[in-house]
Amino acid sequence: MTDMTEVHSGTEHSAPPIRRVTIEDVARDANVSVSAVSKVIRDASGVSPQMKRKVSTSIDRLGYRPHAGARGMRGRSFTIGVVLVQMSAPFQVELATGIGTELEQGPYQDVIVAAGLSRERQRRSIEALVDRQVDGLILIGPALDHAELESIGARTPMVVIARHGGADHFDTVVDDDHQGAGLVVDHLVNLGHERIMHISHSSGGLQRPHVPSHIARRDGYEAAMKRYGLTPDVLVPGFTEEGGHQAALEALDRRYAPTAIFAGADIAALGVLRAAEDRGLRIPDDLSVAGYDNIFTSRLQRVSLTTVDQSGADTGAIAARLLLDRINGRTEAVHHVIVPRLIERGTTAQATAVRT
Amino acid sequence: MTDMTEVHSGTEHSAPPIRRVTIEDVARDANVSVSAVSKVIRDASGVSPQMKRKVSTSIDRLGYRPHAGARGMRGRSFTIGVVLVQMSAPFQVELATGIGTELEQGPYQDVIVAAGLSRERQRRSIEALVDRQVDGLILIGPALDHAELESIGARTPMVVIARHGGADHFDTVVDDDHQGAGLVVDHLVNLGHERIMHISHSSGGLQRPHVPSHIARRDGYEAAMKRYGLTPDVLVPGFTEEGGHQAALEALDRRYAPTAIFAGADIAALGVLRAAEDRGLRIPDDLSVAGYDNIFTSRLQRVSLTTVDQSGADTGAIAARLLLDRINGRTEAVHHVIVPRLIERGTTAQATAVRT
DNA sequence: ACAGTTGCGTAGAACGTTGCACAAACCTTT
C-alpha cells in the first residue's frame, strides 16, 4: 500500500511536482543568457544598466531565489555555521544573537547547531556544517583540543569564541577571564572576606595556554587569592544549577565554611543561592555570592546577582565581523580581547562574624 | 606556487587548495564505479556484501563525507530547518533542544535560525532555509498568517508548533492553551481571588481559529472568568520582562488594583514580580502572580513561580517525529495536542483583605 | 580608414551527487 515501486499511480493526491524557479527560467523570461543572469545576481562587473533592469524585473516577477546548494558547489553558499555547546546556556545564546544581528545586514545567513558537551558530538556538528558547505564557522566554547581546531581552521574560515592562547589558523574573541576573576576576588577581599570558595568546571584535559574560559577564570582566581596571601579553594562540579547547588551544600556543611562563594558562571551561582536557602542562610548577610557572565536572570531584581559582564552581544558581533574579513581573504590570525566589568549587585556584602 | 593559472602566484601564503574527498576518489580507491559507491552510501538495494565492505573500507580510509549541497541537488539534504522567533525565549529553546535530541539518532541534522519577531524577517528566514534545500521545516510560534503557512507547507514538509486551528498542508503540535489558562483561573478563584488581571501579547491581526498560543490563552482566560461571573481585565504589553513590569505597575496603581495577575508567559510574570517589589507588595501575601510555560528560571527557589507546564522537550520530540513521517511520504495532516498541567508554587496564595 | 582598446554578452565546462536504464554475470528450472 505504500511504495510498490509506484505502478498504480499515487494516492490520487499526486504530489504536485512544483518545479523551483531556476536561473534558466529567469534567463528565458528576460531573453538573455544564463551567464548574464548570474552576473546580475552576483553583481559582477560587465553588466549594462539596462541588462540589470531587465533581469531584475524578471527575477521579481518569477520570484526567483538562488539555490544555495548549487551555489555552494562552485561559489559561496552565503551561510555561516555557528556551533554552540548548549542552547540552555544563556550566555551562549547572547553571543549567537549578537552574531545574527551583525550578519543580518549582509547577504550571509547564520545557522546554528547545538552540539552538546561531548567532544564527539561537537566534532560531528562541525562536520555536519562543513558538509553543508558553510562559508565560515564560528565556534562558541568548543571542548576540542588545540591541534584539532587548528586543523579545522586551516581548511575553513573560522573564529572561535571563548578560547585563550591564540592560534595560527583562526581568529579568536575572548574575554580576559583571568582579569575578570581577579575583579571578583578584589571585590570580595575588599568586603573583608577571606574564605572565598570558587566553583569551576572540569578542564577536559585541555592544556595551557589553549584553555577555555572557565579554566582561565580559575587561574585568575587562584592567582588573585595568592596575591592576597589567601588559600585557594576550588570545587569542580560543572556549570549547572545543580552543580552549584551540590558544591555549595558540601562547602557550607564544612567545619570552616566559606563566607563567600565565587561561581565561575552565573548559572552555577543560582544553585549556590538555592543551597544557601536550604541551609537557612541569609544572602548577602550570612554568605556572599558572585557569578560570571551577567546573564538575563542575574539582572532580575529577585536574583540581583553580583557578577562580571563581558557584553555577549558585542562579542558576537565582533566575531562575525572577523569571520567576514577572513572569508574575504585575510589570513593572518586576529585575536580580540574583551575587557570584563564587575557588576556589583545584591548578593555580596561586608563579611560579618565568622561562622563556625 | 599553488595553481599557477594565477600568473604571479599568490601572496606567498598560498592558500592550500585542499580538495575535498569526493565520491569519485572513493570509487577510484575501491576500484569500482561511482554509482556503486553511491549505492553503498545510500544503502540502496543491489549491493553485494563484499562490495559493501570494499567501499566502506575506502570511505573510512579516505575520510570521505558526502557533500550535502551536491546531494541536495538530486536527492535529500538530510537537513531539517528549525525557525524560532526568539532564542532568548526559554520555552522556544526547550522545544529546539527536544527536536535536536530526537533527530540525533537518525541521519538528519537540524539547523536553527533565529528569525525575530517581525513577520518580514520570519518570512526571510524561512526562505533562507528553503533556499538551502532543507528536507523539512519546523516553525515555532510563527506570526505569519494561515494562508501563507499553508502555501509554504504545500511545497515543503513542515510542522508548526504552537499554532491552533489545524491545517491542511502541515502538521501542528500545540498545547491546549485554552484549558491551561482555565486551570490558572480555577486555581486563583479557588484561592478567593476575584480581581484577576491577565497580561497578553498583541495578536498581530491573526484570525481565529488560526491563532498563536497567547491568543488561545487569553481566550481561555476570558472564558473562565465569565464562567465564574467575573469581569475579564486584559493588558497587552507583550511578552517581555519589561512588558510585564509596565503593565503590572499600571494595574497596581489603579484605584481598584487586581489581587492576582496571570501573565500569559513566565517571562512577563518575572516583570510583574519586579513591579510588586517596586510597590512594596509582598508576594504572595499582597499579590498572587502566575505565569505560563514553566521555564527554567521559574523553577528557581528564589523565583518559585506558579505556572503551567507543557513539557517543551516532549513537544519538540513529537514535532520532529511528525516531520520525519511527513518527509517519508505521509500527506494527511496530523494535529497533536499537549495537555497542560498546573504547577503550584510560591507566588500564589489565598486572597486576603481587599486593598483599595 | 585603421588598428587598438574597452565593455558587454554568451557558450560551455566544471562542481559532487543520484538514480534510471541497461549490460553482464550468475542462478534456477525444465
Added chain:
DNA sequence: AAAGGTTTGTGCAACGTTCTACGCAACTGT
C-alpha cells in the same frame, strides 16, 4: 543444455549554479 529469471555492477544524464574564455560591437586616437 536452453530458456528464463534474478542479482549485481556501470554509464550517463540530470540537478542549478559560477566563472573563464572568447566573440562581437562600439568606441578611441592617429
